[in-house]
Amino acid sequence: MGVLEIPALSLVLLVGASGSGKSTFARKHFLGTEVISSDFCRGLVSDDENDQGATKDAFEVLNFIAGKRLAAGRLTVIDATNVQPEARRELVALAREHDVLPVAIVLDPPERVCVERNEQRADRQFGAKVVQRQRAQLKRGLKSLKREGFRGVHVLAGVEEIDAVSIERTRLFNDLTDQTGPFDIIGDIHGCRVELESLLVELGYKITRDELGRATNAAYPDGARRAVFVGDLVDRGPDTPGVLRLVMGMVASGNAYCVPGNHEDKLLRALRGRDVKVTHGLAESLEQLAAEPAEFRAAVETFVDGLISHYVFDGGKLVVSHAGLVERMHGRASGRVRAFCLYGETTGETDEFGLPVRYPWAQDYRGRAMVVYGHVPTPEPEWINNTICLDTGCVFGGSLTALRYPERELVSVQAEQEYYAPAKPLHVATAATREPDVLDITDVTGRRVIETSTHGRLSVRAEQAGAALEVMSRFAIDPRFLLYLPPTMSPVGTSPEPGLLEHPRQAFEAYRAQGVTELVCEEKHMGSRAVVLLTRDDDVAEKRFGLAGRGAVHTRTGRSFFEPTLTDELLMRLRSVVTEAGLFEELDTSWLLLDAELLPWSAKAGDLLRNQYAAVGAAARSSLPAATAALESAVAAGLDVTDLLERTKRRTVNAELFSDAYRRYCWPTDGLDGVKVAPFQVLATEGATYQDRPHAWHLGIADRLVTAGSDVFTATRRLYVDQDSWAEGIAWWEELTGAGGEGMVVKPAANLVRTDKGLAQPGLKVRGQEYLRIIYGPDYTEPANFDRLRNRNLGHKRSLALREYALGLESLERAARGEPLWRIHECVFAVLALESEPVDPRL
């Protein structure tokens, strides 16, 4: 009984005449969804599975479906006669396009079997002639199948053989997804044995030596970690044989994996006596190897020949290849994939040093797998879109670097000397390896779904993204400084108290209903929401965010509050206070993101205040007294317009109250004089976010900042409330709003709270009666208006607030983890996009 081995990811062509049993075979050995039959596709486009006139369209459909499946990495079986070379050629090309292996399974039962089967089917009118012709075509093509590019050709002749065979799917050599690590991935060694040994020791490996003292193996205690070499073990350096001996020993004993570099590839060809140019340090290798016994050279040849182009580890989360790898080639196998792994993608141009210009694939990389590679020497390894190059030019006098996975820690040892002069200075290489300063439009537009750690998958509609694109492009600061946009906040449910739309009791009740009783009430500053990105030193921004500057102070929609010089001045002031308060050290970070309110409101919203609010007051101030005077005359003349007069008088008072309300939030500022920042939360620092720290911790930090620099920081008053102290909370709110304050925000004291029903609202705002006048209009308190306004729907606003909150946290977490810029920007952009949803703006 035969067993056919088929690569787990391949394009399988069933080849055989009509009636040879292909469909039956496919049903028996493959999933229904894995098989695409030409008959089925004919039916799709013509309603008749046997309509030969529909063949062309049917194959277009078939190729399209097969292409989609292969792009998604799914084994696909083509159930068509495939007896003509032209038909097969197209499918082989499709397999190549997706870098999967094409496999042919030929079913060749005797002619009469095919003819009989066809006769039994009412829908088939083929005579024996058709079968004869097809079998003849098949026979002619059998010999050339291998040449056509098939990696496996399995011919099953005879009914018994076809029936008896079974199929076994084999994993691709590069598939080590079941190996979860931890790993120590080591960059380009180039014959630097001494540095390799030091690095292994530094990493905690124990080296085994032979009787001549030569390192032959290295193992981590208990085999708890394994090394992965990114290739380019050989050439240029002083001891290529020594490096090979050690690495080969480690690989043979299972202590390491190794992928080939372009230098191994060329060395192999040289060892096999091919005509290669002995350049780029190959001469050194050949000379050193010549001094070794022939058996060693043979072992090297076998070792290098057996190296697999790249490996996919840890469930697909880690990919190691010498020159990096674009996502669509992960876990694929083809000549193209191998070439990419060895040489990277080149543009065909050469630079001023005569070296090939490399296509910066990493800048476009959007895959979830971490890609670790070497190949291009850089002075410092840098993360670019979740990829990292570990070639730190050891042989050129740089260092030898390892990356600990999954820890993402870098470990390196300095080269003892420059063993080989580089073709171009190491530092020149930096330009191409930076995090890209321009994001791709496909990172943000169209319908998007974002996976958040706190609130599941959240989607953004294409129109919302469109509105956000305009605002982001026209007004927002550089995305590298834009790590977060604050979420909108829901007000409390409408109060049943007479004359009040909002009251703290509803906030306390809402939280209690969710089982949250420990609360904090924070004074609501009437300013503008501000996000402050501070850096510890002047070189931090450039190093960490790839952008010159000191940080940013931006609004809810990502605009800078001030022009560059003022921003810089403010950042300097804030930095010196934060430094004095010892916050950078305490949080062990070079940068800090603060959530704050920037005061006064007029500093940013001057236009809105003048055009919208003051204008209303001005019109009212002129129009209502005139109306009152006219009505008073009319009353004096004996007309019955007393009601109207009374109402107009009340409206005059309302208009004055309205002007009073906005005036409280205006005071003159000159440059930064008069500008205050009221921080209330630490959002993120390097490697950490703080949504799980209680608000008391956050406010404690805010207080320390105020103590250290009261000229620029201002405090946020607060009151902690539990089940028994609602009355105090209410009294405090009355006091705040009675004195003209905007109101307060009630938050769970513990900060982020998950309840049975999901995330709790991060805060509920309770605004004061007078403040609401500038939201709902001067006359909102008039009974005729008030009763209608009570009827407000908060559902949408609440859902929006939670979604934006979760997206904000997601962007903070991604930023803190040092994820690629596009991953952060995606969340920031989504918050802005959601903000364009039409929700009652008064809420």
Place this chain on the structure above:
Amino acid sequence: MLLTIATTSAGLGAPASDLGFLLHKNPARPQSLEVAGGTAQVIYPEATEERCQVALLLEVDPIALVRSGKGRAAEGFTLGQYVNDRPYAASSLLAVALGKLFRTAMNGRCDARPELAARPIGLEIEIPALPCSGGPELADRLFGPLGWSVEARPIPLDPEIPEWGDSRYVVLRLRGALRLADALNHLYVLLPVLDDAKHYWVGSDEVDKLVRAGGGWLGAHPEKELITRRYLAHRRNLTDSALERLAEADGAVLTEDVDTEVGDDGGVVPLAVQRRAAVVDVLRELGARRVADLGCGEGSLVAELLRDGRYDEVVATDVSARALTWAERRLHVNEMSDRQRERLRLFQSSVTYADARLVGLDAAVLMEVIEHVDPPRLPALARAVFGTARPANVVVTTPNAEYNVLFESLPAGEFRHPDHRFEWTRSEFREWADGVGREHGYDVSFRAVGSDDPEVGPPTQLALFRLKEVV
């Protein structure tokens, strides 16, 4: 909001209270009428033999106005919809109420006192809060030629914050001897014109209304064009509420779309036209066949390019979805044949994001675009356009700041358009362009657009970037 009309026995040549006959409203009986957006009251604070004053008082119900949907179409879902000047200031709503309450008087009919209706009478009209977009002197320019003596006193924005200056409202007093019907028609047309706000949907029947109310006087008015344009201008059904919401979230006010910038509407040939012609000339010279207008706005350049058969492909992008919708209408994309439509690709894109759809063009045009980008984001623009899209040629135009002194209507130090983030001198532009050319491998040359003044240069400067041959 309030409007009063008064007359005296001397002015009327009859007992002043006869004004009641002319208006068909009895001075002794206050009258109220439901009108769009609220309740209008007609009362006479004074009605004696000597003097008679009628007051039209409109109590606006802002909540009802929003709920009826009248505000929404025009203003989007923003706070301004709820908190606005309509309950206080004279606007189109007052004009509508005027038309409803005094329709017969506006037509000049008065069966009781036909001779009074037919001849000019001494009138004094007062509006305590009239929005006057264009400054108090505009009121004079509009009412003056009609025979009114005009007093327009600006109202301060906030007496407690004097540094804010005046509001856009004036106290308007008109005195003159006119037919009452004419006076009412003047108010009916000119109140919304002075307000110049987008208060309600202007439909096609508004044209008829204007013709009717302006009959006999509008044709000879020196400001006829401004009046007509403003009266009919706010035909906005494509307001972008989302944008307004986002602007408001920041405490900012979205700048009104100003179609033309300073300089674009003056001269024998408007600058915008000259600029377009200059760009088209360059594209022809280059022999470009696949071209893109990045930041196409409403698509006037695109329309010109589509008319010319030499372009195989015209790509039109803008960052504003609203602008694209306008462009689509203007270009009649829906009515295009397949052949025409194949030549045009129109999609939303941004010059600060890399966009692979723009790769492989012969030429890309950035016409009056860069000055709308914040200077710190210009490197991103250069990367996206010159680095990623990398067309063989790029044409960039931008204002020449030196020329601004020649625009009389432009106050010194101001930009030509409220959304401009900068306006460069010729040397500043050259410095930027040369830097971009160096970094991205383009040769740069410069041209003048418009009359090239020997001192300050041309109004618009143009840079042509040509990709250096790859060696």
